[in-house]
Amino acid sequence: MNAPLRLGIAGLGTVGIGVVKIVRQHAALLEARTGRKIEISAVSARSRDKDRGVPLNGYVWEDDPVAVATRDDVDIYVELIGGTDGPAKASVEAAIAAGKDVVTANKAMLAIHGQALAEAAEAKGVSLRYEAAVAGGIPVIKSLTEGLAGNEITRIVGVMNGSCNYILTRMESAGLSYAEVFAEADGLGYLEADPQLDVGGIDAAHKLAILSSIAFGTRVDFDGIELEGIERVSIDDIHHAADMGYKIKLLGVAQKTGRGLEQRMMPCLVPDTSPFGQLQGGTNMVAVEGHAVEQVVLRGPGAGEGPTASAVMGDVCDIARGLRLPVFGQPADTLTDAPRAASILPAPYYLRMALVDKPGALAKIATVLGDAGVSIDRMRQYGHSDTTAPVLIVTHTCTRSAVNEALEAMQDTGVLASDPVVLRIEAV
Template sequence: LAEHGHSLALSAEAAGRVIRYEAAVAGGIPVVKALTEGLAGNEIQRVLGVMNGSCNYILTRMEDAGLTYEEVFAEADGLGYLEADPNLDVGGIDAAHKLAILASIAFGTEVDFASVVIEGIGAITIEDIHAAADMGYRVKLLGVAQQTGRGLEQRMTPCLVPANSPFGQLQGGTNMVILEGGDVGQIVLRGAGAGEGPTASAVMSDVLDLARGLRLNTFGQAATGLVKSQPAMTATTAPFYLRLQLLDKPGALAKVAAVMGEAGVSIDRMRQYGHDAEQAPVLIVTHKTTRAAIDQILEDFTKTQVVEGQPVALRIEAV
């Protein structure tokens, strides 16, 4: 701009808009403009996204190379894919920031990061990756925001998604956001998840808008018009994937089934793989249930004295 004789002074408000926009685009994908401009006439029903390229790289690399989480984490760190504080990436915090901003724009609510349910990918093992693939799923750090009758639901957690879905086919350090609107159905936005080029492209798009005299509100409306969100106390129901290590002795599985039955959680399917150790790896997929019920059975499993270690529970998301 300077080379062509243009003068551009950013006000604090405009500078803030550029920063917020760059933070919300998920690595260069123009999600904000899609929401505030292209989909302005739609009632947004749900926002879903893989919004951290580093996490997607780690999870897909584990599957492709058969490496452990620790091995791929070290590899990603060596390649410079992780923040100085890696937990911002693998802990889901960076992606949760983006989700909270997009939810605010999509639903006209004040940004409420404190109400985002956040869980990182550190507990995901190569066994989970292989088991998910065996059942037709892939593991993704997935953000979901939707306005329900119970309030605004926001979560950034590892989930199982169908392998043949758009998210399931997303490889490497790539991001994807799906916007669901009342009139347009699903809009899929996909692009590079990190790097100076995509980031610069996103920021310059905003800078050029200012140079052209286009001054749209950051959130699609005046910030003073945003309403305080009512966080959903409970998430929508869904099937869950459970991975347990059971003592290989008679009656162990019956005790687990009894705990699930008492909590009202029914089993859709179950697998047990061959093993040489005293613990038997058992995988269970439940019918639709609540996260609260899953948390209750995980707590009660420890009382059975047949479950070794910490069980893993992953939501299976319909996408």
């Protein structure tokens, strides 16, 4: 019989408790599948006295996560503290230095320090795994790194922040403003302590940076992501987009272009009949496109106790079964620095503008678009009661720089009543 595999868990929030429950309640199943007993040696969290609904008194309590990470009776250090730096990073570094395998759900840490941590783990010959860091219960890291390893990956598209998707779908279904639904979601505890991580797109961008690295063999480059949150998405845009057959999603896209790696996380229009268009509430979805597989779409819960603990336990079972893999799918010292290419590939765009209501206004807009090489696919002017006329335009496929050129020229026409809204339309 193989020796038991002993976990040390730091962070006993929702996910940590979910992991404890699986280990306690499904011990026989885990042993049948991995050939090893999986046990918990030690735990750590900020408050020792809190009732977490599961008995923890069989485990050693450490106040310091670093102490958990380096205990002799811990084989895998499970880091569920979160945060880019601080105790999460210190304890993961300590675990690696002590020769422990590490399982983490920490997207922020990996998106910023992933390269250094991967190099350290690989130099030490330990595993550093993070299925739970991206898209909750969906086994997307495993699918991309292993299942689709025979593919040259061409594009990754994902809706990877459930809170943003909840806000956007709720705005539409309830006809409420962004501010109203934000307050509602915050009250329900759906948002991070710093909500900007969610609605600013940062959390989703952390995840995209990780997927990009695996997909394209490049060093994690969070700063290279063109980032825009959902704060400026208005209920008007959601309604107008719906009118024209689209939904607005906070969409992450990573793709190789002739000029480098394009990484974007921003609100986009997607066809309302597409799998992404139909994604409701907190569910996550990731499409992986490869030269051979064409497109695989994975869908599942993006957060929550059970789903995230499921992802953590998938990693734990892999380690128990002896699976060893470079952190980002190929050795960290072979990952390259991809040049950054922002929105180089052309796409159709959605433009919403308010024009001053006088003769020739629309003609001026159409002229500057044409001069910039932006051709109009569909245009709608809505009835209005005030002195500005709402105008929607869906362009034919064009470059973002052509759109920008047109937007600049529009400022000189004197017919814009406010700044135009521009959203990319993504084919998914």
